[in-house]
Amino acid sequence: MTDVGPITLRELAEIDVGRLKGVGDKKRGALASVGVDTVLDLLMTYPRRWVDRTNEARVADLVAGQEALVLVEVRSATKRVGRNRRTIVEAVVGDGTGRLHVVFFNQPWRERQLQPGLNVALFGKVDVYRGGLQMTNPIVDLIGDRTGRIVPIYPQSEKAQLTTWEIAGWVENALERCRARGIADPVPAAVTDRLGLVDRQAALATIHLPETIGAKERARRRLAFDELLRVQLALVMRKRALERDAVGVRHTVDGVLVDRFHAALPFSLTGAQRRVIDEIAVDLAAAHPMHRLLQGDVGAGKTVVAVTALLAAVQGGDQGALMAPTEVLAEQHHASVTAMLAGIEVPAGETSLFGERPLRVELLTNRVTGNERKRILAALAIGDVDVVIGTHALIQEAVAFQRLGVVVVDEQHRFGVEQRAALRAKAGGTVPDVLVMTATPIPRTAAMTVYGDLDVSVLDEMPPGRTPIVTRWAAGPLLEAEAWAAVRAEVAAGRQAYVVCPLIEESEKLEVASAEATYERLQADELAGLRLGLLHGRMATSDKDATMDRFRRGELDVLVATTVIEVGVDVPNTTVMVILDADRFGIAQLHQLRGRVGRGAHESQCWLVTKPSDDPTVADAANPRLEALVASADGFHLAEVDLDLRGAGTLMSSAQKGRSDLRLASLRRDRELVGLARDAAFEIVDADPVLAHHPGLLDELRLLLTDEDTEFLTRS
Numbered sequence: 001m002t003d004v005g006p007i008t009l010r011e012l013a014e015i016d017v018g019r020l021k022g023v024g025d026k027k028r029g030a031l032a033s034v035g036v037d038t039v040l041d042l043l044m045t046y047p048r049r050w051v052d053r054t055n056e057a058r059v060a061d062l063v064a065g066q067e068a069l070v071l072v073e074v075r076s077a078t079k080r081v082g083r084n085r086r087t088i089v090e091a092v093v094g095d096g097t098g099r100l101h102v103v104f105f106n107q108p109w110r111e112r113q114l115q116p117g118l119n120v121a122l123f124g125k126v127d128v129y130r131g132g133l134q135m136t137n138p139i140v141d142l143i144g145d146r147t148g149r150i151v152p153i154y155p156q157s158e159k160a161q162l163t164t165w166e167i168a169g170w171v172e173n174a175l176e177r178c179r180a181r182g183i184a185d186p187v188p189a190a191v192t193d194r195l196g197l198v199d200r201q202a203a204l205a206t207i208h209l210p211e212t213i214g215a216k217e218r219a220r221r222r223l224a225f226d227e228l229l230r231v232q233l234a235l236v237m238r239k240r241a242l243e244r245d246a247v248g249v250r251h252t253v254d255g256v257l258v259d260r261f262h263a264a265l266p267f268s269l270t271g272a273q274r275r276v277i278d279e280i281a282v283d284l285a286a287a288h289p290m291h292r293l294l295q296g297d298v299g300a301g302k303t304v305v306a307v308t309a310l311l312a313a314v315q316g317g318d319q320g321a322l323m324a325p326t327e328v329l330a331e332q333h334h335a336s337v338t339a340m341l342a343g344i345e346v347p348a349g350e351t352s353l354f355g356e357r358p359l360r361v362e363l364l365t366n367r368v369t370g371n372e373r374k375r376i377l378a379a380l381a382i383g384d385v386d387v388v389i390g391t392h393a394l395i396q397e398a399v400a401f402q403r404l405g406v407v408v409v410d411e412q413h414r415f416g417v418e419q420r421a422a423l424r425a426k427a428g429g430t431v432p433d434v435l436v437m438t439a440t441p442i443p444r445t446a447a448m449t450v451y452g453d454l455d456v457s458v459l460d461e462m463p464p465g466r467t468p469i470v471t472r473w474a475a476g477p478l479l480e481a482e483a484w485a486a487v488r489a490e491v492a493a494g495r496q497a498y499v500v501c502p503l504i505e506e507s508e509k510l511e512v513a514s515a516e517a518t519y520e521r522l523q524a525d526e527l528a529g530l531r532l533g534l535l536h537g538r539m540a541t542s543d544k545d546a547t548m549d550r551f552r553r554g555e556l557d558v559l560v561a562t563t564v565i566e567v568g569v570d571v572p573n574t575t576v577m578v579i580l581d582a583d584r585f586g587i588a589q590l591h592q593l594r595g596r597v598g599r600g601a602h603e604s605q606c607w608l609v610t611k612p613s614d615d616p617t618v619a620d621a622a623n624p625r626l627e628a629l630v631a632s633a634d635g636f637h638l639a640e641v642d643l644d645l646r647g648a649g650t651l652m653s654s655a656q657k658g659r660s661d662l663r664l665a666s667l668r669r670d671r672e673l674v675g676l677a678r679d680a681a682f683e684i685v686d687a688d689p690v691l692a693h694h695p696g697l698l699d700e701l702r703l704l705l706t707d708e709d710t711e712f713l714t715r716s
C-alpha cells in the first residue's frame with residue numbers, strides 16, 4: 001500500500017473495519033453480520049435518513065404507536081425504586097413544541113446522565129401513558145458535542161446490536177483518518193465540472209455529516225452519479241468492444257424494395273415507425289453490426305419495422321431472418337409477413353442477367369420436414385430464399401445461409417448470450433445486424449441500465465383507430481359473476497373469449513391441475529353450454545395445435561388457458577379476457593396478457609378477477625397494480641408505475657445484489673442522472689477505450705462489479 005497521493009477505494013477496501021477506534025471483536029462480528037467488513041463497506045453504509053433538527057423530530061409531531069426520533073432538551077430526571085425493586089428513572093424532556101415523558105427501567109445511571117439542560121436524541125416507540133406521550137427505554141444519544149443541524153440515521157440492526165450512533169461514530173473516525181491524504185476522485189474533472197458535481201471526498205464526508213439538507217442532496221447526487229457511471233462504463237466498454245471487434249455489413253438503405261413495400265401498405269406509417277426506421281437505417285448503413293433493441297407496446301406495429309429492416313438486407317443482395325420464440329408464433333409471423341409482401345418484386349441486381357423476380361419468403365420450423373425441409377435448406381444456402389422465418393432453431397442448427405445480413409429476433413428475453421455467439425459463428429467473418437424486438441416496455445432508464453450495451457429504439461405511438469380495451473377489476477364473487485355474464489354476452493354476439501388460469505409459480509404441475517379444475521368448473525357451471533377448450537404447457541404439441549386451430553376457426557367459444565397464451569396468440573375475434581387470481585401476476589405480465597384482446601374491430605374487455613382476502617382482518621386491500629391496469633392502457637406508463645411500486649432492485653435481478661447494488665441511485669428518482677452518466681461513459685470510453693488513463697476507474701469497476709454482475713449487465 002502506498003502512502004502517497006489520495007486514498008483510493010481499492011485501498012479502503014483492504015482496510016479491515018476492526019482497525020477503527022471502538023470496533024472490538026464483538027462489534028466487528030456484528031458489522032460482519034450486516035455485510036460490513038472493510039472501511040469501504042462502512043463508508044458506503046449511507047444513512048437511510050437525515051433528521052433536520054430545526055424542521056423534524058419535534059415533540060409536537062410525535063404519533064402514538066410509531067417509532068420516532070426526537071431531539072430534545074432534558075428538563076428533569078428523577079429516580080425511584082418500583083415494584084420488584086426495579087429502579088425507574090423518569091425524565092421529562094421538551095423542545096419548545098411540547099413535552100415528553102421518558103421512563104427507563106433498570107438504568108439507574110440515567111439520573112446522573114440526564115442533567116437538566118442537556119441536549120439528547122431519543123429514538124424509540126411512542127406510547128400514550130396517562131393521557132400524555134411517553135417513550136420507554138429509548139436509545140439515548142448525547143449530542144452535546146455534535147453541533148450540526150442535521151443528524152444522520154443509519155440502518156440499524158437490533159439483531160446485530162448495532163445502533164445508528166455507533167455507526168455514525170465509526171464513520172466519523174474513518175473519515176477523520178482519511179482526511180490527511182484525502183480520497184481519490186478518478187472521475188475526470190471535465191465531467192464533474194460540467195455537471196456541477198461536488199468532489200468525491202467532500203461528497204463522502206457530507207453524505208455522512210451534512211451541514212444542511214441541501215449539501216446532503218448535492219453529496220447524494222454526486223455519489224449516485226458515481227454508481228450509475230460505473231454501471232454505464234461497464235456496459236459502454238462492452239458495447240464499444242463489440243463494435244470494434246465485429247465486422248458488419250454495410251447495407252443499402254435507400255433502395256426501391258423498401259420503398260415498394262411502404263407504398264404497398266394499406267396505411268401510412270406512424271411518426272414513431274418512421275423515426276425508428278430512420279434510426280435503424282443509420283445502423284444498417286454503418287460498417288459495424290447493429291445491435292438494437294426495439295421496444296414497442298403490443299399492437300404498436302413492430303412487424304412493419306422488422307420487415308423494413310429485413311428488406312434492407314434483401315435489396316443489397318443479402319438475406320434476412322426473423323426468429324420467433326415458438327413455432328406457433330413463427331407460423332403467425334410467416335402468414336402475416338407473406339401477406340404483407342404479396343406481389344412485391346425484387347429489382348434486378350447490377351450483376352443479374354434476369355429482370356425482376358418475386359420475393360421469396362419461407363418458413364422453417366421443426367414442423368417443416370422431409371423433402372420440403374431439404375428444398376428450403378438448399379435454397380437458403382445458395383441465396384434463393386430472401387427472408388426466412390422460424391424459431392431460434394434457425395441459428396442453432398446446421399442451417400447455412402448464403403449471406404445473412406439482418407436478423408430480427410422477436411421477444412428479447414429468450415435471446416441470450418449463446419444465441420448471439422451462434423449468430424457470429426453462423427455469419428463467419430461478418431456479423432449480421434441484429435434487431436431485438438420486445439413488447440414488454442421497460443422504463444427508459446432501466447433499459448439504459450439493463451440493456452445498456454444495446455441501442456434502444458422506442459415505438460411509442462399506436463396506429464390510429466384502435467378501440468381501447470375496457471379493463472375492470474372484479475374483486476369478489478359478485479363482480480366475478482358479471483365477468484362470466486360478459487363472456488356469455490360476447491359469445492352470443494359471435495365473439496370469443498380467453499380465460500387465463502391462476503399463475504402458480506412454484507409448480508407447473510399444480511398450475512396445470514388448477515387449469516384443469518377451472519375448465520371443469522366453468523364447463524359445469526358458469527359457462528355451461530358454451531364450447532370450451534383447454535390449453536396448457538404440459539399438453540403434447542399436436543394437441544395444443546389442434547386446440548388452437550379449433551379456436552382460431554371459431555369452433556370453440558372460450559379458450560381456458562394457462563399463461564402459455566401470453567405471447568403472440570392472435571385471434572382478432574376474441575373480445576373478452578378473464579384473468580383469474582389476477583393479483584398473482586405482475587403488471588407487465590397482465591398488460592401482455594391483456595394485449596391478446598383488442599386486436600379486431602370490436603370493442604374488447606379485460607376482467608381482472610381476485611378473491612376476497614381469506615384473512616378477515618384484512619379489508620379488501622387496495623391493489624395499486626390492478627388499479628394501474630384499470631386506469632391505463634399505456635405499456636410505458638405502466639412500466640414506470642411498476643418501477644415505482646417495485647423499486648429498481650427487482651429489475652436488476654438478484655445477480656445484482658451486494659456491492660454493485662445501486663445504493664443511493666434510483667432508476668426512478670434519478671432518471672436524469674442515468675442519462676448523464678451514460679453520456680459521460682461514452683465520452684470517457686470513446687477517448688480512452690480501455691480506460692488506460694483512468695486506472696482508478698478501472699479499479700472501481702473491478703471492485704464494485706463482480707464478474708457475474710458484469711456478465712448479467714451485458715447479457716441481451
Ligand code: ADP
Nearest residue numbers: 267268269270296298299300301302303304463
Ligand atoms: P406489434 O407486433 O407491435 O404488436 P403488429 O406489427 O402486429 O404490432 O401490428 C398490429 C396491427 O397494426 C397489425 O394489424 C398492423 O397491420 C397494424 N398496423 C401497423 N402499423 C400501422 C399503421 N401505421 N397504421 C395502421 N395500422 C398499422
Ligand code: MG
Nearest residue numbers: 299302303410
Ligand atoms: Mg408482434
